[in-house]
Amino acid sequence: xxxxxxxxxxxxxxxxxxxxxxxxxxxxxxxxxxxxxxxxxxxxxxxxxxxxxxxxxxxxxxxxxxxxxxxxxxxxxxxxxxxxxxxxxxxxxxxxxxxxxxxxxxxxxxxxxxxxxxxxxxxxxxxxxxxxxxxxxxxxxxxxxxxxxxxxx
Amino acid sequence: xxxxxxxxxxxxxxxxxxxxxxxxxxxxxxxxxxxxxxxxxxxxxxxxxxxxxxxxxxxxxxxxxxxxxxxxxxxxxxxxxxxxxxxxxxxxxxxxxxxxxxxxxxxxxxxxxxxxxxxxxxxxxxxxxxxxxxxxxxxxxxxxxxxxxxxxxxxxxxxxxxxxxxxxxxxxxxxxxxxxxxxxxxxxxxxxxxxxxxxxxxxxxxxxxxxxxxxxxxxxxxxxxxxxxxxxxxxxxxxxxxxxxxxxxxxxxxxxxxxxxxxxxxxxxxxxxxxxxxxxxxxxxxxxxxxxxxxxxxxxxxxxxxxxxxxxxxxxxxxxxxxxxxxxxxxxxxxxxxxxxxxxxxxxxxxxxxxxxxxxxxxxxxxxxxxxxxxxxxxxxxxxxxxxxxxxxxxxxxxxxxxxxxxxxxxxxxxxxxxxxxxxxxxxxxxxxxxxxxxxxxxxxxxxxxxxxxxxxxxxxxxxxxxxxxxxxxxxxxxxxxxxxxxxxxxxxxxxxxxxxx
Numbered sequence: 001x002x003x004x005x006x007x008x009x010x011x012x013x014x015x016x017x018x019x020x021x022x023x024x025x026x027x028x029x030x031x032x033x034x035x036x037x038x039x040x041x042x043x044x045x046x047x048x049x050x051x052x053x054x055x056x057x058x059x060x061x062x063x064x065x066x067x068x069x070x071x072x073x074x075x076x077x078x079x080x081x082x083x084x085x086x087x088x089x090x091x092x093x094x095x096x097x098x099x100x101x102x103x104x105x106x107x108x109x110x111x112x113x114x115x116x117x118x119x120x121x122x123x124x125x126x127x128x129x130x131x132x133x134x135x136x137x138x139x140x141x142x143x144x145x146x147x148x149x150x151x152x153x
Numbered sequence: 154x155x156x157x158x159x160x161x162x163x164x165x166x167x168x169x170x171x172x173x174x175x176x177x178x179x180x181x182x183x184x185x186x187x188x189x190x191x192x193x194x195x196x197x198x199x200x201x202x203x204x205x206x207x208x209x210x211x212x213x214x215x216x217x218x219x220x221x222x223x224x225x226x227x228x229x230x231x232x233x234x235x236x237x238x239x240x241x242x243x244x245x246x247x248x249x250x251x252x253x254x255x256x257x258x259x260x261x262x263x264x265x266x267x268x269x270x271x272x273x274x275x276x277x278x279x280x281x282x283x284x285x286x287x288x289x290x291x292x293x294x295x296x297x298x299x300x301x302x303x304x305x306x307x308x309x310x311x312x313x314x315x316x317x318x319x320x321x322x323x324x325x326x327x328x329x330x331x332x333x334x335x336x337x338x339x340x341x342x343x344x345x346x347x348x349x350x351x352x353x354x355x356x357x358x359x360x361x362x363x364x365x366x367x368x369x370x371x372x373x374x375x376x377x378x379x380x381x382x383x384x385x386x387x388x389x390x391x392x393x394x395x396x397x398x399x400x401x402x403x404x405x406x407x408x409x410x411x412x413x414x415x416x417x418x419x420x421x422x423x424x425x426x427x428x429x430x431x432x433x434x435x436x437x438x439x440x441x442x443x444x445x446x447x448x449x450x451x452x453x454x455x456x457x458x459x460x461x462x463x464x465x466x467x468x469x470x471x472x473x474x475x476x477x478x479x480x481x482x483x484x485x486x487x488x489x490x491x492x493x494x495x496x497x498x499x500x501x502x503x504x505x506x507x508x509x510x511x512x513x514x515x516x517x518x519x520x521x522x523x524x525x526x527x528x529x530x531x532x533x534x535x536x537x538x539x540x541x542x543x544x545x546x547x548x549x550x551x552x553x554x555x556x557x558x559x560x561x562x563x564x565x566x567x568x569x570x571x572x573x574x575x576x577x578x579x580x581x582x583x584x585x586x587x588x589x590x591x592x593x594x595x596x597x598x599x600x601x602x603x604x605x606x607x608x609x610x611x612x613x614x615x616x617x618x619x620x621x622x623x624x625x626x627x628x629x630x631x632x633x634x635x636x637x638x639x640x641x642x643x644x645x646x647x648x649x650x651x652x653x654x655x
Contacts, residue, residue: 008323011584015326022333025348029340035614039340039347042602046333053326060322071583075379079579082375082551083572089555090568098556105555106548112378113544124545128552136556141208143563 004065012058019051078112085109097145098137102129160511161284167512168519173217176209177516180218181523184225189233189535193370193550195226195466199486200365201553204560212494213509217516219490220470223483224276224517227466228524231268231459232535235261245462247434251447251454258450263396265532267404267452268459269525275412275460276521279467282416283474283514287503290475294500297476299607300618304628306601309472309480311632312421313593315639324590327581331591334359335598342606354566361489363558363567364595365482367574368581368588370554374547375579394529396452404456407437411460419465420472421480429465430458467517474510475500478597482589485596 003009022043032038085108092101103125110121136142167173187198199222206215227245234245235252248268255264297305314324337348338358349355396404414436415429437457438447447454470487472480477499479485491498496506503510528535558567578588612618620626 007584008320011323011326011581011586014580014584015330018330018333022336022348029345029347030343033614034609034616035612037342037602037606037609039343039345042605043333043336043347046329046336050326050329050333053322053329057320057322057326072379074583075375078375078378079576082371082378083575085548085551086371086555086568086572086575089552090559090565093559093565093568102552105552109548109551110544112375113547114378115542115544117544120542120545121548124548128549132552132556136560142204142556142560144559 001062002064003061003068004063005061005069006071007069008057008061010061010071012054012056012061015054015057016051017054019047019049019054022047023051081112082109093144095145096148098132099129099146100148102132156288157284160288160507161515163507164284164511164513164515165519167213167508168217168515172211173214173512173516174519176214176218177221177520178523180221181225181520181527184222184227185229185232185524185528185531185535186225186538187222188226188229189538190229190541190546190550193226193373194230195223196365196482196486197370197373197550197554198222198226199483200362200370201557203362203486203490204557206490207493207560212491212496212506213512215490215494216487216509216513217520219487220513220517221520221523223487224272224463224466224520225524227463228269228272228528229535231272231462232265232528232532233539235264235268235455236536236539245430245458247430247458248455250434251449251451254448254450255452255455260400260450260452262394262532263400264452264455266394266529267396267400267456269528271404271408271411271456271460272463273521273525274408275415275464276467276524277518278412279416279419279464280514280518280521282464282468283471283517284511287471287475287510287514290471291500291503294476296624298622298625299604299611300622300625301628302478303601303604303608304619304625304632305476306478306597306604308628308632308635309478310590310593310597311635313480313590315635319585319587321639323584323586327586327588327591328594331594331596332598332601333594334364334591335595336602338599341599341603354564358599359570359595360558360561360567361485361592361596362561363570364574365486365592366554366558367571367576368578368592369482370550371571371575372578372582372588374551375575376582377543378547394532400452403452407433407453407457408460410436411457412464415461415464416468418461419468429461433457433461463521470513470517473498474502474513477502478600479593482592482596485592488596 026040026043026047029040030038031040031044085105088108089101089105092104106121106125106128110116133146137146168177183202184198187193187201188195199219202222203219206218209215230245231248231252234248235256252264252268255261310328314321314328337355339346339356346356411433414433418429418432434454434457437453438444441447441453469481469484472478473484473487477497479488488498496502496509554571555568558571559565561567581588608618609616619629
């Protein structure tokens, strides 16, 4: 068995996995009948449909080809840093306040760019901190601490 | 006609209050400001700014501002397309073709001016079309039972798949996955918290904004960072704004044709603005006596698509306002905004909230007028903004998205929720799957289930109810015809051509 389109192949696998997961998870709930649909009814139908569609997509990706369509390489560094930055922001915000959260987000995320420059990032940090203070803290009065809790009187 | 005028008068009196004019102005300005930034389309812009409207007490003002953000962002995207050859959003992809070439020849000013005026003209026509066609459509909607609503949503989703570009079967799978993700949360009928992994935050379902930001905002940033290309900005060569007499003459026809085409296609579900601009470009190229000029800086290639995408963007409000069914992800956000203010979108809005309904419509025209007035003198400022390097821009976008996600419920849970969707969005992009259909399915999931349940309860479980009721049968028949047509070899080839960028 050969694969002629890796993108289709993997997309199909992913859809099948999701379809199956929903069908299996829906078994926790009651199915009901068409006239009295239970909470599992519609999700099970859809999950089955997704499984079938995923299967067809995977099959379409199979076949012989001299030049198979491949999936572009994964940018682990970019994904890792961006997601890490968002997670750090989320963890820091409730206790450490917006100023620390901004610093963490910007300095974790920025090196993901291949043209990262310390000076530019420093300026961006200061500008964004000031902007956030005026727009989100003063202007929109969003509910989060400004400084770390132990510093805030 | 008389009611149309009195309705519009009511609308203008609502839209022209100092407060609403101000919100419209803020919306249009913010929308353009963020829309100009490359890599953020109207959807991410609205998602980012949606929390700013939560605090507003008057839903009319909130919607007016959001609508302003929408066409502001739409317009900002065109500016970026012309000056940087980087479409801010998918509907301005075609504008890059000739707009950027004009910029390279030193005609960026006229290209921007023509784009602005074309958009304004299209916006004016579309506003009147909405005012004229929304009431009769809402009348029809009142005749809809659950079966019709279900069939209409099926048609809407199928049409969205057919009109989107890329593989149809993948788009179908994306829709179904979206519907399934929409199931997460408490089932209204039984009270069971479905697929919630026992997380209390998930019992209300996943926040739409978190899905949209993860899939469109974050995934897009990661992909942009992977492509290490440098872009060229035409900051110095914008020149005068005034188009030459010949350029004006060449633009009139495309603007009118683009407006008509866009208005029609915009009503159809699924990325109306994208399809409109592509088709308008194809149309202009086809009927031109000098098709070889296209792609080398033909002003018709800017005027037509720009008019089309603006009128399409506006008429896509029609199904949302009259039927309560969002046909594009942006409209889904509008629905979310209405729900936050306790307004259930649907045909009853026109009668129960006439000020909101007509005020919103009138504000579209006001907003378009503001865009022209605002944009032409401010082009210099947008250019400055464009010269901000992406390395500084993307952390800012990331930050605003994160704060936006937090402010939905003042809870970091929604910030973390963007992570799986960023990963999913990234994977799907790598696998050539368009994320927009998933978002549509996600919004419609629970509604569809509810209408299916009601229809089947009334028919005592008999599924033929969808085919025996004439309106429902017609809607399903159209959906079936669309699906069959698109799989016919001749049509599928044409469809691919329509989305070709040359």
